Amino acid sequence: MKTAVVALGGNAFQPAGEKWSYKQLARNVDKTCEILKILTKKYRLVISHGNAPQVGLLMLQQESTALAPKMPLDVLDAMTQGQLGYLIQKALNEKLKAKAVTVITQVLVDSHDPAFRHPTKPIGPYYKKKIEEDMVKQPGGWRRVVASPKPLRIIEIDEIKSLVKSGYVVISCGGGGIPVVKDKGKLIGVEAVIDKDLAAAVLAEDVKADMLIILTDVKAVFLNYRGGKGCEMELRKTTPEDAQRYMKEGHFAPGSMGPKVQAAIDFALKGGKTIITSPRYMEEALKGDAGTLIE
Amino acid sequence: MKTAVVALGGNAFQPAGEKWSYKQLARNVDKTCEILKILTKKYRLVISHGNAPQVGLLMLQQESTALAPKMPLDVLDAMTQGQLGYLIQKALNEKLKAKAVTVITQVLVDSHDPAFRHPTKPIGPYYKKKIEEDMVKQPGGWRRVVASPKPLRIIEIDEIKSLVKSGYVVISCGGGGIPVVKDKGKLIGVEAVIDKDLAAAVLAEDVKADMLIILTDVKAVFLNYRGGKGCEMELRKTTPEDAQRYMKEGHFAPGSMGPKVQAAIDFALKGGKTIITSPRYMEEALKGDAGTLIE
Numbered sequence: 001m002k003t004a005v006v007a008l009g010g011n012a013f014q015p016a017g018e019k020w021s022y023k024q025l026a027r028n029v030d031k032t033c034e035i036l037k038i039l040t041k042k043y044r045l046v047i048s049h050g051n052a053p054q055v056g057l058l059m060l061q062q063e064s065t066a067l068a069p070k071m072p073l074d075v076l077d078a079m080t081q082g083q084l085g086y087l088i089q090k091a092l093n094e095k096l097k098a099k100a101v102t103v104i105t106q107v108l109v110d111s112h113d114p115a116f117r118h119p120t121k122p123i124g125p126y127y128k129k130k131i132e133e134d135m136v137k138q139p140g141g142w143r144r145v146v147a148s149p150k151p152l153r154i155i156e157i158d159e160i161k162s163l164v165k166s167g168y169v170v171i172s173c174g175g176g177g178i179p180v181v182k183d184k185g186k187l188i189g190v191e192a193v194i195d196k197d198l199a200a201a202v203l204a205e206d207v208k209a210d211m212l213i214i215l216t217d218v219k220a221v222f223l224n225y226r227g228g229k230g231c232e233m234e235l236r237k238t239t240p241e242d243a244q245r246y247m248k249e250g251h252f253a254p255g256s257m258g259p260k261v262q263a264a265i266d267f268a269l270k271g272g273k274t275i276i277t278s279p280r281y282m283e284e285a286l287k288g289d290a291g292t293l294i295e
Numbered sequence: 296m297k298t299a300v301v302a303l304g305g306n307a308f309q310p311a312g313e314k315w316s317y318k319q320l321a322r323n324v325d326k327t328c329e330i331l332k333i334l335t336k337k338y339r340l341v342i343s344h345g346n347a348p349q350v351g352l353l354m355l356q357q358e359s360t361a362l363a364p365k366m367p368l369d370v371l372d373a374m375t376q377g378q379l380g381y382l383i384q385k386a387l388n389e390k391l392k393a394k395a396v397t398v399i400t401q402v403l404v405d406s407h408d409p410a411f412r413h414p415t416k417p418i419g420p421y422y423k424k425k426i427e428e429d430m431v432k433q434p435g436g437w438r439r440v441v442a443s444p445k446p447l448r449i450i451e452i453d454e455i456k457s458l459v460k461s462g463y464v465v466i467s468c469g470g471g472g473i474p475v476v477k478d479k480g481k482l483i484g485v486e487a488v489i490d491k492d493l494a495a496a497v498l499a500e501d502v503k504a505d506m507l508i509i510l511t512d513v514k515a516v517f518l519n520y521r522g523g524k525g526c527e528m529e530l531r532k533t534t535p536e537d538a539q540r541y542m543k544e545g546h547f548a549p550g551s552m553g554p555k556v557q558a559a560i561d562f563a564l565k566g567g568k569t570i571i572t573s574p575r576y577m578e579e580a581l582k583g584d585a586g587t588l589i590e
Contacts, residue, residue, distance in 0.1 A: 020363075020364050021364045022364055022365065022366050022367060022370065025364070057362075057363040057364070058363070060360075060362050060363055061356055061357060061360055061362060061363040062356060064359070064360040064362050065355075065356055065359040065360055067352075067355050067356060067359050067420075068315075068352040068353070068355055068356040069315050069316045069317055069319075069320070069352070070317065071317050071378070072317060074381075075317065075378055075381065075382070078377040078378050078380070078381035078382075079374040079375075079377045079378045080374075080377070081377045081381075081399075082373040082374045082375070082376045082377025082378065082380070082399055083366070083370055083373055083374045083377065085373070085377070085399045086369075086370065086373035086376075086399050086401070086473055086484075087370070087373075089399060089401075090401070090475075090482055090484070093450075093482060094481055094482065099453065099454065101398055101399070101451050101454040102398065102399035103396055103397070103398065103399075104376075104377055104380045104381050104384060104396070104397035104398075104399070104466075106381070106384075106385070125362075155388075156396050158394065158463075159394065159396040159458060159461075159463055162457070162458065162461045162463075163454060163457065163458065166454075166457045168453075168454055168457075178381055180385075186389050187385055187388060187389065189381075189385070
């Protein structure tokens with residue numbers, strides 16, 4: 001059986017415009033997982049997920065009270081892995097009758113990664129106006145940004161591969177993985193949020209996946225998305241080289257479509273295929289009738 | 296090689312009397328994990344841990360602000376599994392040079408468990424006086440109590456066994472596991488905190504452990520602890536039958552030493568050995584010179 005790594009969007013679980021609640025989060029996780037059923041006939045699944053709204057909420061929550069000690073961002077990342085891993089695991093058990101298991105995952109980054117000086121990853125709620133220095137404007141409003149270093153290596157990869165081999169649906173690298181740096185042979189957590197799509201590309205390479213499927217809230221990769229310099233065009237199929245050129249031309253927003261296309265390029269350069277689409281179009285995308293295929 | 300399940304106390308990571316902070320938590324996790332090195336010559340380790348202070352802090356934190364949606368207690372349990380699992384995993388990697396991995400674990404409970412009507416499990420911070428209905432007095436002060444149903448079955452046990460068999464140090468059933476009930480074949484999370492020692496006894500039986508080691512903040516099990524009705528006595532070695540009798544006589548505090556002794560009784564009745572001691576006395580306890588052995 002073939003293996004697919006599926007990267008689920010943290011924003012898909014708590015999208016801009018919806019009133020965020022636990023029920024809404026659980027419902028969105030359930031809905032997304034249900035759609036993955038289409039894949040199980042052909043693929044053995046390895047799941048990864050984002051955590052941008054969830055980790056931002058935890059950060060906001062702990063900053064708003066002095067009653068409990070604050071945790072650094074790497075620990076908050078770990079907490080969202082538990083939170084979303086549990087909900088996804090339960091949904092996969094129920095909807096796919098799959099034996100799913102969440103592995104708390106650390107991902108090595110470089111302590112000299114330039115990302116630590118230039119935060120780009122939007123997290124947490126959307127605001128009507130800019131209320132802090134490190135914020136960025138997204139379609140849903142202003143959001144805080146944190147450092148997003150490049151994932152280099154998945155620390156628990158052997159454990160993940162062992163579980164995949166034994167036939168379990170493994171949920172790992174949640175929120176892009178908990179970022180750690182190596183210091184004198186010791187792993188130290190750092191305050192950042194790794195892009196989950198870039199981490200999923202590393203995961204896909206490591207588990208020798210036949211396909212990386214990046215699920216997001218748009219149906220495909222667009223050129224001149226929402227009124228760029230020219231005609232808006234849906235990319236149906238492209239090569240890593242062309243994708244790289246479009247990237248340089250500025251077609252893809254950083255911290256949004258940018259890292260998704262970069263993940264696809266990274267994986268394509270190692271010989272892998274990536275589909276970028278929304279859950280709603282996934283079935284058509286698998287037939288080549290929707291979404292964007294990069295190979 | 297023999298297998299030992301080690302149950303680490305959540306209260307040991309954030310004890311009454313210490314000023315709670317992230318640094319203090321991480322330091323206590325490091326210190327506890329370092330001590331486990333003594334075990335690695337003889338045993339393959341499977342780790343479980345409590346989450347009473349940590350889950351209580353999360354509950355308190357989310358109740359003190361309306362900025363982020365509140366999560367139910369089962370989700371908070373899952374978050375502490377991520378939080379402490381990550382810290383323990385990292386400490387074991389560093390101090391024991393072990394390949395450690397945290398598995399998010401659900402544990403089945405009975406929806407008709409009487410515990411749901413009588414909350415007994417103390418969680419979160421210690422207060423000088425009773426500020427709520429459901430609180431209990433402990434040596435460190437008043438604490439909130441939540442329902443603590445009996446663990447019946449570990450949902451992810453196959454995954455855990457597969458990882459143990461492959462030679463990894465598995466951290467699982469954190470905080471006693473995320474409590475779930477079965478409803479029409481579907482698993483549903485419930486608002487409770489399972490006792491981690493009782494869950495560790497189920498885990499020890501499932502992984503066919505040779506030894507269950509329950510680490511706590513007292514050096515052994517005492518009769519007439521802190522001025523009961525008679526002489527204070529340290530139990531060095533006992534049988535499940537005698538332990539059961541002492542329990543009935545009221546020697547062990549519910550939500551504290553009670554469930555530890557109960558866990559030891561449960562495991563002894565399945566043929567297992569349990570040591571109850573503090574990290575400081577663990578080495579001596581292994582030789583029979585300290586702690587309490589129940590078999």
